[in-house]
Amino acid sequence: xxxxxxxxxxxxxxxxxxxxxxxxxxxxxxxxxxxxxxxxxxxxxxxxxxxxxxxxxxxxxxxxxxxxxxxxxxxxxxxxxxxxxxxxxxxxxxxxxxxxxxxxxxxxxxxxxxxxxxxxxxxxxxxxxxxxxxxxxxxxxxxxxxxxxxxxxxxxxxxxxxxxxxxxxxxxxxxxxxxxxxxxxxxxxxxxxxxxxxxxxxxxxxxxxxxxxxxxxxxxxxxxxxxxxxxxxxxxxxxxxxxxxxxxxxxxxxxxxxxxxxxxxxxxxxxxxxxxxxxxxxxxxxxxxxxxxxxxxxxxxxxxxxxxxxxxxxxxxxxxxxxxxxxxxxxxxxxxxxxxxxxxxxxxxxxxxxxxxxxxxxxxxxxxxxxxxxxxxxxxxxxxxxxxxxxxxxxxxxxxxxxxxxxxxxxxxxxxxxxxxxxxxxxxxxxxxxxx
Ligand code: GBH
Numbered sequence: 001x002x003x004x005x006x007x008x009x010x011x012x013x014x015x016x017x018x019x020x021x022x023x024x025x026x027x028x029x030x031x032x033x034x035x036x037x038x039x040x041x042x043x044x045x046x047x048x049x050x051x052x053x054x055x056x057x058x059x060x061x062x063x064x065x066x067x068x069x070x071x072x073x074x075x076x077x078x079x080x081x082x083x084x085x086x087x088x089x090x091x092x093x094x095x096x097x098x099x100x101x102x103x104x105x106x107x108x109x110x111x112x113x114x115x116x117x118x119x120x121x122x123x124x125x126x127x128x129x130x131x132x133x134x135x136x137x138x139x140x141x142x143x144x145x146x147x148x149x150x151x152x153x154x155x156x157x158x159x160x161x162x163x164x165x166x167x168x169x170x171x172x173x174x175x176x177x178x179x180x181x182x183x184x185x186x187x188x189x190x191x192x193x194x195x196x197x198x199x200x201x202x203x204x205x206x207x208x209x210x211x212x213x214x215x216x217x218x219x220x221x222x223x224x225x226x227x228x229x230x231x232x233x234x235x236x237x238x239x240x241x242x243x244x245x246x247x248x249x250x251x252x253x254x255x256x257x258x259x260x261x262x263x264x265x266x267x268x269x270x271x272x273x274x275x276x277x278x279x280x281x282x283x284x285x286x287x288x289x290x291x292x293x294x295x296x297x298x299x300x301x302x303x304x305x306x307x308x309x310x311x312x313x314x315x316x317x318x319x320x321x322x323x324x325x326x327x328x329x330x331x332x333x334x335x336x337x338x339x340x341x342x343x344x345x346x347x348x349x350x351x352x353x354x355x356x357x358x359x360x361x362x363x364x365x366x367x368x369x370x371x372x373x374x375x376x377x378x379x380x381x382x383x384x385x386x387x388x389x390x391x392x393x394x395x396x397x398x399x400x401x402x403x404x405x406x407x408x409x410x411x412x413x414x415x416x417x418x419x420x421x422x423x424x425x426x427x428x429x430x431x432x433x434x435x436x
Pocket of ligand 1: 021156157160212278280281282283284320321322350390397406
């Protein structure tokens with residue numbers, strides 16, 4: 001239930017927004033080169049409904065309509081991603097150039113993410129060189145758009161891209177390397193650091209990263225469960241945060257990393273201006289149970305030193321993810337406690353849920369609860385400067401295809417008709433009230 005208590009007031013200047021990503025909404029696949037996701041979705045059995053993102057929301061051809069939806073929603077900012085394969089295509093930056101101009105004309109601040117999983121198909125994160133190529137991509141984008149932008153995001157969720165894409169094979173490029181995927185983590189982190197340097201060399205910007213985090217709860221007090229949960233927590237909450245914020249890998253991970261990483265860590269720890277957190281749900285983790293387990297649509301091999309369990313006693317979304325707003329407060333307080341002064345101001349760069357239907361009261365309940373939970377963390381002293389809902393539009397939900405709807409706006413994928421859901425109206429009212 002949405003509580004009837006008034007929504008607490010957020011500080012003036014707090015940045016309210018929504019997020020999307022290029023591969024999930026753009027379509028116009030023939031106007032750019034292939035990405036690893038095009039290759040992956042062409043393989044039978046990879047995507048639940050057999051779909052691809054060749055058309056998706058056809059956003060490249062309909063961005064005016066989508067900018068109008070953003071303007072009417074009244075968000076301060078729009079987080080989108082720049083497709084690396086599109087930037088490499090002839091005239092590919094023209095699209096982002098127009099998008100940025102249209103957003104600014106509509107009074108919405110553009111916040112680009114420079115990589116959201118759609119790696120050009122001829123590149124490979126197992127190769128260190130890909131980090132250098134990424135820095136060149138960043139240079140090209142900032143040379144074209146940097147005169148009109150202030151806020152940038154280097155990478156989206158390198159943790160998920162490593163784990164799901166290279167360790168477990170559920171996402172592109174579909175590798176099942178388990179711990180041999182760790183170089184993919186290191187090279188993305190290096191790419192992040194090189195991107196920060198490239199941006200700093202190009203102008204005065206407000207730079208962040210969007211990492212995926214969530215509290216990890218042990219399945220029981222048993223030593224084996226606590227240790228397994230601690231390990232999972234290191235992978236999800238420290239592996240991509242410690243190097244960026246502290247300049248070192250967490251204990252136990254450092255010796256698994258490729259070669260001598262000391263010099264790279266100096267680059268990776270290049271100071272950033274704010275830290276983005278994508279939060280969806282907490283995870284319950286216990287000792288390995290043997291055999292292959294399936295959880296949240298992800299098959300996990302038994303060789304992993306942990307197993308993910310159900311969280312009971314909470315409602316779940318259509319994805320099966322538990323709805324636990326107070327875990328967002330817990331997460332933010334834990335980050336604040338762990339990193340102290342080393343943690344720059346935080347922005348929630350994604351938060352949202354999959355539900356069907358236009359009258360999406362479950363989504364309103366989810367978002368309302370999480371916005372309040374965020375405010376509680378701020379009252380407890382965590383410096384949070386913004387909140388972005390995932391997502392503006394229903395879109396291509398990776399391995400789930402079009403079967404999971406995260407949008408504030410419904411998209412009919414046959415007609416491309418956009419219809420605002422009840423949650424769009426709720427967010428719109430919240431933004432007005434906060435400014436009024
Ligand atoms: C994000 O990833 C992506 O950035 C975005 O592209 C995507 O569309 C969006 O989220 C929605 O999926 O099984 O209960 O332990 C989110 C990564 C990984 C977050 C799995 C939730 C599992 C919760 N997610 N995690 S649970």
